[in-house]
Structure formats: C-alpha cells, structure tokens
Amino acid sequence: MPQTRLHIITGREAASRIFAALETVFEEDGWPIAVLEVDEDRDIQEVSLYADGDVADIERRMAAVLADAGHAGPIGREVLPDVDWVAKSLEGLKPVEAGRFIVHGSHDRSEVRPGQIAIEIEAGLAFGTGHHGTTAGCLEMIEKVVTGEKPANALDLGTGSAVLAIAVAKLAPIPVLATDIDPVATEVAAANVRLNGVAQHVETATAEGFDDPVFATHGPFDLIVANILAQPLMQLAPEMAAHLAPAGSLILSGILDRQHEAVLDAYTAQDFRHVETFHREGWVTIHLKR
Structure with a gap:
C-alpha cells in the first residue's frame, strides 16, 4: 500500500x-x-x-x-510511490571494505576481488550491514585477533545481522555462538549465516542475558565480540569476565570516542588489560584481555 x-x-x-x-x-x-x-x-x-x-x-x-x-x-x-524502500536503499549501499573483509549486498557480488573475504548482508530488520564505523572497526579487530590468537570458540553478543559471527567463522572453522535479545534479529542472523555458508560453525540463539543456559553450554569463550552500546557494555563487565576463558580476548564496540575511558575503567576494574583501540568515524573498537 x-x-x-x-x-x-x-x-x-x-x-x-x-x-x-x-x-x-x-x-x-x-x-x-x-x-x-x-x-x-x-x-x-x-x-x-x-x-x-x-x-x-x-x-x-x-x-x-x-x-x-x-x-x-x-x-x-x-x-508516495509503492516502493520497497529497503530494497531501494540497497541500490545506494556500496560494498564496505575492512581489512580483508568486504561486506556487500546481493547486487554487488561482482565487486568481490580475489583474496577478499566476502560477507553478503542485506540491509533489513537487524542492525549491521557494515556501513557503520562500529561494524567496520570490529571486522578489522576480528581479523587481527583471530589470525593472531587462533581462538577455539567465540561468542558474538548482540549479533544483529550476524556479520561479525560470520566474519569469525570465515576466518577460522571454530564454533561461534551468535545471540541477540530480539527474536527478529535472531531470525535474520540465522538466514545470513546460511546465506554465507557457515551454518555448520555458527549457532544463533535468542538470549536476554548471560543467565540463559546457552552461554554455559557453549562457554567459556576464547573470544567474545560485543558491538552494542557503551552503557550496557559497562554493566556487563563482570559477566563478560565470568564467561571469558583464561587468556581470552574481548572485542568491544558501539562506543563513542568520548566514552572510551569510561568503558576501559569498567573493564580494568574486572582485571582486564587494554591491548589496543581502533578509532573510526568517531567510534572506537577496544581489544581487551584477562
């Protein structure tokens, strides 16, 4: 209509x-x-x-x-004309490159070059097409951490479109749990996981918090990636510590430049060590270790 x-x-x-x-x-x-x-x-x-x-x-x-x-x-x-505005918006979304990753829609499959790791994500009901500084920063950090540390398993907390979970699975054939509090996002994530051919490695689940038994079943995790927002990330610091394996890595994003120090303070209080921060488009991606 x-x-x-x-x-x-x-x-x-x-x-x-x-x-x-x-x-x-x-x-x-x-x-x-x-x-x-x-x-x-x-x-x-x-x-x-x-x-x-x-x-x-x-x-x-x-x-x-x-x-x-x-x-x-x-x-x-x-x-207004009866137009599928989500599909229309995709026409103007160009592929995003972050490290070796290229995130693209179905209309830009031909743009993938040899050697690139392609992730096909359609803009839709769940956050995370790669066209945001937080997602792109996470992709760059994921490539660095996964290739350097070779984790045995991973968690993508607040997965949205599952772009980050897919990135981990495409870099390494390890078990990845991708959770979201929104069941619609979980459905979109599962569809994207299948589309990208990593369903054998990525399990999606709707989970409201760390009390959900799915975390105990799959954890502790060598790598946790969470691209959410600064305030909930700070509140989750103790639970992140409890579910991260010894010597594991934490990648946090959804954090504005001005929130950087507050987030670091919350995690150093839980005995995390700051390794590195990427700055991109006014946002930061933080790498921490226990």
Missing part, C-alpha cells in the same frame, strides 16, 4: 515543538515523523508525517495537533 506524506512548512523553533507534539500523539500508530531543513538562512523547516490507511482521519488528527501548537498553515499531501 502506498504511503502518504503529510507535511507543513514552519520555522526551526516551531518545528521542534510540533515534532514533539506529533510524536506524542502518533506514538502508538508508529508513523514515521521527520524534520527537514529547507533553507537555513530563511529559517524554513519542513515537518512530515508518513502514514497509510485512513489518511483523511490522520490529517484531521494532525490538524488538531497543529492548532494546539499554534500553527495555522495548510497541510500538504503527497502520495
């Missing part, structure tokens, strides 16, 4: 206020809301709401929100 874009023109201050009001009213509907700066010098902003279904009713609700916010201008309406 094609979507309809309902949009207004206003100033920056009003746009922020209207965006917040629309977000509150339409939160349960799940309609995307966006603000676009049309002309900075003239302070022209465009606020859009993307909806389908009974557009007339949605427009009436939107008009009521605008009236409460003091906006009296007209609401524009644009019917």
Whole structure:
C-alpha cells in the first residue's frame, strides 16, 4: 500500500515543538515523523508525517495537533510511490571494505576481488550491514585477533545481522555462538549465516542475558565480540569476565570516542588489560584481555 506524506512548512523553533507534539500523539500508530531543513538562512523547516490507511482521519488528527501548537498553515499531501524502500536503499549501499573483509549486498557480488573475504548482508530488520564505523572497526579487530590468537570458540553478543559471527567463522572453522535479545534479529542472523555458508560453525540463539543456559553450554569463550552500546557494555563487565576463558580476548564496540575511558575503567576494574583501540568515524573498537 502506498504511503502518504503529510507535511507543513514552519520555522526551526516551531518545528521542534510540533515534532514533539506529533510524536506524542502518533506514538502508538508508529508513523514515521521527520524534520527537514529547507533553507537555513530563511529559517524554513519542513515537518512530515508518513502514514497509510485512513489518511483523511490522520490529517484531521494532525490538524488538531497543529492548532494546539499554534500553527495555522495548510497541510500538504503527497502520495508516495509503492516502493520497497529497503530494497531501494540497497541500490545506494556500496560494498564496505575492512581489512580483508568486504561486506556487500546481493547486487554487488561482482565487486568481490580475489583474496577478499566476502560477507553478503542485506540491509533489513537487524542492525549491521557494515556501513557503520562500529561494524567496520570490529571486522578489522576480528581479523587481527583471530589470525593472531587462533581462538577455539567465540561468542558474538548482540549479533544483529550476524556479520561479525560470520566474519569469525570465515576466518577460522571454530564454533561461534551468535545471540541477540530480539527474536527478529535472531531470525535474520540465522538466514545470513546460511546465506554465507557457515551454518555448520555458527549457532544463533535468542538470549536476554548471560543467565540463559546457552552461554554455559557453549562457554567459556576464547573470544567474545560485543558491538552494542557503551552503557550496557559497562554493566556487563563482570559477566563478560565470568564467561571469558583464561587468556581470552574481548572485542568491544558501539562506543563513542568520548566514552572510551569510561568503558576501559569498567573493564580494568574486572582485571582486564587494554591491548589496543581502533578509532573510526568517531567510534572506537577496544581489544581487551584477562
């Protein structure tokens, strides 16, 4: 079903206020809301709401929100073409190279050069196409650690699309556990694992935390990779220590440059030793050892 874009023109201050009001009213509907700066010098902003279904009713609700916010201008309406926007977005995603790895979509299989380790990942419901500094940094660190230390097993915690688990399995034929708290992500991860021909090495599982028995069954791990966010990574430091094998390695990412020291402090408090940090696009990937 094609979507309809309902949009207004206003100033920056009003746009922020209207965006917040629309977000509150339409939160349960799940309609995307966006603000676009049309002309900075003239302070022209465009606020859009993307909806389908009974557009007339949605427009009436939107008009009521605008009236409460003091906006009296007209609401524009644009019917968008019925396009698979996920597939469309892939057309503009070029392959990402990180060390020997190249992460690509199905439309760019021909771009893989001899000697490269190809990982085919489609942008979809789970995070991790390789087009983000955290994922690319992890791939570079994984190549260095796996080839240098030759771990016997590995865990990809918060696997998303499973790109990191696939990378480990393509470098070394070892058991890799790939877990996520989101069952949709786990399904996508399993599909990507099969697509990349490493299903015999990578097991995917939905697990909310380290209390899940799957970790005890497969661990302790010689290598744990976790590309999540700084705050949960800091909270997980004691459990990471408990599930890492002696002399094992930990690769952490999803961390902003300014969060680097705080994450290091959390892990050094658990007797981890900092080995190396990669910086990429304002993000860091950290290698630690017990």
